[in-house]
Amino acid sequence: MSATVQTLEAIERPPVSMGSRLEGELLEVSMGPQHPSTHGVFRMNVALEGEVVRKLKPVFGYLHRNHEKLGENMSYLGSMPYTDRLDYFCSMTNNWAYALSVEKLAGIKVPERAEYLRVILAELTRLQNHASLLGFLLNDMGAWGTPLMYAFREREKILDLFESLSGSRMMCDYMRFGGCRCDTPPGWMERAKQIVDRFPHFIDDLEQLVVGNEVVIGRTQNVGILSPDLAINAGIAGPMLRASGVNYDIRKVDGYGFYPRFKFRIPLGEHGDTYDRLMMRVLEMRESLSILKQAFEQIQPGPIMNPKVKIRAFRPPVGEAYGRIEGPKGELGFYLISDGGQNPYRYRVRPPSFVNLTVLEDLCLGHTVADVMVILGSVDIVMGEVDR
């Protein structure tokens, strides 16, 4: 006895009232600003054909808290705590970028120990930023909770270091023009060394669990490919640029701080897809660990503040300066114009994640709406910095 298999074509369907217009109609969907995986209050207006993205326009400004206007009405030092709140994952690197720009503007030298401390703190910041980014990215992919919990376990250890050094977990406000605010408490270096020594276990775990994972590969490889030419032209910076294979790291190019004294490699991607951007973070964490180990060996006791710098009533000479560093998310720059007064005449932040979003539409076109979240996660945005 053979069963007759009814194919789909053979089934007689009742006529659909909307006619045959199931294709070709665009459906406009507003994703955000309240959305579980837009990393804050980001909003995208998406035009969908079925499930495929045909148009995407990002909408900004839901966290525009007038950082630049406030900075112009405030003394130079007064803006330092505000820079913490730009990219609230990486307050230390924000501090450094701002301090670097003011030091350029006023021609201030920084003592040796302070430079080493800055490198150590910046690399610790990079570690915890990349760790939590991977957690969020995997969260967006559907690995609900577990990777994020692992990442936050490691992040808390580094935040403990920041807290014992500066007094605050997230908003450190640690750096000053011409040095750092205070020296490390006793035993701090040893604790930092311990955490750095144990950190590779976390990266190994993550690699084992995730990086070879079939689902992760399926969701990320060949998704959101960014060509190197477009990346350069659109001003993409940081890990996202290097994932497209462009060898440009400001730590090497500008050689700010003491980075020329350390040996480290620049990981480069080959395809520029989401998988490369994900792997870029893993590889960069390993390089950061190597920088940290060298810094722990080289750092010597000494002064941490340039004594000639006036902290109160600080008035840099007339002029302007643009200083930039390689933040965990890309090129973070500050552009300052001084008219000789106590407040900057113009105070501009060059936010990496804002400029990196320029290509979001190009990356998402032709992919499904579920891939949009993964691509957005791999761009690594923080709304405090995007909208300022």
Add this chain to the structure above:
Amino acid sequence: MESLEQIKARAERAVSGAQIAIVPNPGPAQQSSLLIDNEHAFAVARFLRDDPTLRLDFCSNVTGVDWLDRVVKKTVKMKRLVDGEEKEVDETTEEKIPGYLEAVYHLYSMTHKHGPVIIRIRTRDRGDGARLPSLTTIWRSAEFQEREIFDLYGVRFDGHPDLRRILMWDEFVDYPMRKDYREPDDYEWEPTPHDEVLEKAKRHYTQRPELDGAEKITAGGDALNR
């Protein structure tokens, strides 16, 4: 990298009619910039990007700056006849510089790893019709940043593909980053006012004309004791 003078000379040769001036930076950063006239800004920018020795392919930062009307005082020593004698007298001349809006572009080269070269373009005035040529088609990184300048400073960029407000809502009419912007008055409850905020907040405080300032403080003290 070439000096700014060399870049200026070569750009003027490459783009006929371009007027480029060097804006010196007196500060220790020594980042001087090139001021380009609006008509040729697009061509000069394309030259800067495509020239093989410069290759400024990475436009990092685009900034709007608002310069208000300024009065520059110049003191010049002049010889004059005073009571039949020739004396040296300080003559002060005042020069009025009308305000303008400015866009500043910080350019780097990824190919040759040099930079920054800073270029500026200026509007004629600070009025509502302030216009500048858009450089978005040359460097796409300017797309959102030029929109931001339009939103916060009110500069219209000719040739921008999608010039809309980006940070504020569409119904908003002011340009809040301009120096003469006045924010809406909502200071009815200020726990710790100071300086100009105190002045704004005072307008909302309950008027009690029967008390002068000193009595008010003691009245508050009484309230605490009660």
Add this chain to the structure above:
Amino acid sequence: MTEPIDERLRSELQQHGVWVTSMQELYNWGRKNSIWPLQFGLACCAIEMIATAASRYDIARFGGEIFRPSPRQADLMIVAGTVTKKMAPQIVRLYNQMADPKYVIAMGACAISGGPFKQGYNVLKGIDRYIPVDVYIPGCPPRPEALLHAFMELQRKIDSQKLSGADKAEHLKPEQPSEFPVPLFGEHDLESSANPGVFHPPEIERA
């Protein structure tokens, strides 16, 4: 219900394995230990909120770990971060979409009053201008412990809410509004800049 149970009788019964309670106590006990917050972050404080939910601080110990992305399923809105004028209408709309009983925690200086960003032209000077707030947490950002403390304060508040009588909980009074007008985008500011039914600025005098 109106008569409180005699505590001696209750403990004596408990020794015999009989647990006596009132409807109100049982109801509030259930409510306070399964508060579902809205998964909703605005700024820096949201990261501390995530840290509170993550491995070290673990808000699940208090029954608040089920963060819901939809306001229809949430009991608690944690306003974590700076509320900008562009975002304020969205927040009021989200609050209106939540089902009663609903609670609001204003987390951090920005949500309370605008905080360090108060002088900004696009910053709302406190979310309590538009929606009623139950617990305020100071700090910039408040530590995860502070959020846990606020959470326990809220549990205490829920526990003390009455189901009947003249002093019954606000959400049970039919005349009490559960939705609030959404502010509109104006040419210079939000229209209106505060909801007078909710926001009462304290009257202060200074010389």
